[in-house]
Amino acid sequence: MQQRTLGRQGLAVGQIGYGSMGTAIGYGPSDDQESIAAIRRAHDLGVTHFDTARMYGWGEGEKLLGTAIAPFRDExxxxTKFGIETDTTGAFLPDSRPEHIRKVVDDSLRNLGVDSIDLLYQHLHDPDVPVEEVVGVMQEFVDAGKVKYLGLSNTTPENVRRAHAVHPITALQTEYSIFERGAEAFFPVLEELGIGLVSYSPLARGFLSGVVKPRDQHAADDFRQFIPWWAPENFDANVEITHRLTELAESKGASLSQLALAWLLARKDYIVPIPGSRNPDRVAQNIAAAELDLTADDLARIDQIAPNGGITGPTA
Ligand SMILES: NC(=O)c1ccc[n+]([C@@H]2O[C@H](COP(=O)([O-])OP(=O)(O)OC[C@H]3O[C@@H](n4cnc5c(N)ncnc54)[C@H](OP(=O)(O)O)[C@@H]3O)[C@@H](O)[C@H]2O)c1
Structure with a gap:
């Protein structure tokens, strides 16, 4: 697989990475052995960048990833990420208090079973802790040799700039797909400062995979029931968009998920999508997107079909 460089500090990774959230939370029940097989298949096929977070099962996701990659950790x-916790009702909230970061990053190292984390992200901006202070604590881990590169997720362009002034930021992780274009607001600051973009939910949380079902058919703990693309007033219009995108994909001998990932790779050479799948064959299908070339006409056609991404509002 071709390599891409995230940031100006030398982090080279395969152009398609692997996102492991679904192995622990978000998309209904998982089979750990199948998830481990999926992660190892990704490695066999050239993926070199694997993404997790403390909040993916409060350490369980990190442990599973650590088990899966143990035979080839050095390759x-x-x-991983810190900075999201839950309140007493189970609602997610930001937590980047310095003493909290110092504790949970050491927990992540233990959960993963590694001596160092290659890329450590603040998962979510915390309005109670200035980003300069957060990055200062992250830098302590770099100085101690426990973390190599720093990143931010779910933040603003202004915070990226402020963080980078304290310590070089290697990657911004943000949601970006044919359905969700908000990440484009970061392009100017990323290009000015030379920061990579790791695009999360590149398949629009599965909407762009070719397999999509209505909201009420998801498991009770499946996040997708809360996402507007699945809202009954938007669902059919979004399915129609995917049908038209699938026709374009098939005209090129590709699947919808491959078209969605190739679109991201074509947008900027500093973008690395991290699709998630717990199934080895679906992982292989996604990785083959690296071989799909989209022409200028294909890109224009995608913008014609989904000019504003997925439909999230009332359709009337
Ligand atoms: N920083 C953040 O706040 C944040 C937020 C969300 C996600 N992320 C990261 O980004 C990664 C990817 O995002 P994501 O998992 O939310 O969404 P995604 O990659 O857009 O989609 C994942 C969903 O698509 C399905 N899928 C994947 N490939 C498929 C294929 N070829 N055919 C059919 N179905 C397919 C998966 O199901 P199966 O598993 O059953 O195949 C899963 O339900 C996460 O794993 C996580 O590492 C970060």
Whole structure:
């Protein structure tokens, strides 16, 4: 697989990475053995960048990823994240208090079973802790040799700039797909400062995979029931968009998920999508997107079909 460089500090990774959230939370029940097989298939096919987070099962996702990659840890890079906790009702909230970061990053090292984390992200901006202070604590881990590169996720362009002034930021992880274009607001700051973009939910949380079902058919703990693309007033219009995108993909001998990932690779040479799948064959299908070339006409056609991404509002 071709390599891409995230940031100006030398982090080279395969152009398609692997996102492991679904192995622990978000998309209904998982089979751990199948998830481990999926992660190892990704490695066999050239993926070198594997993404997780403390909040993916409060350490369980990190443990599973650590088990899966143990035989080839030295050949790959691992990213994890701190900074999201839950309140007493179970609602997610930001937590980047310095003493909290110092504790949970050491927990992540233990959960992953590694001596160092290649890329450490703040998972979510915390309005109670200035980003300069957060990055200062992250830098302590770099100085101690426990973390190699720093990143931010779910933040603003202004925070990226402020963080980078304290310590070089290697990657921004943000949602980006044919359905969700908000990441484009970061392009100017990323290009000015030379920061990579790791695009999460590149398949629009599965909407762009070719297999999509209505909201009420998901498991009770499946995040997708809360996402507007699945809202009953938007669902059919979004399915129609995917049908038209699938026709274009098939005209090129590709699948919808491959078209969605190739679109991201074509947008900028500093973008690395991290699709998630717990199934080895679906992982292989996604990785083959690296071989799909989209022409200028294909890109224009995609913009014609989904000019504003997925439909999230009332359709009337
Ligand atoms: N920083 C953040 O706040 C944040 C937020 C969300 C995600 N992320 C990261 O980004 C990664 C990817 O995002 P994501 O998992 O939300 O969404 P995604 O990659 O857009 O989609 C994942 C969903 O698509 C399905 N899928 C994947 N490939 C498929 C294929 N070829 N055919 C049919 N179905 C397919 C998966 O199901 P199966 O598993 O059953 O195949 C899963 O339900 C995560 O794993 C996580 O590492 C980060």
């Amino acid at each position: 790959i890079t691992i990213a």
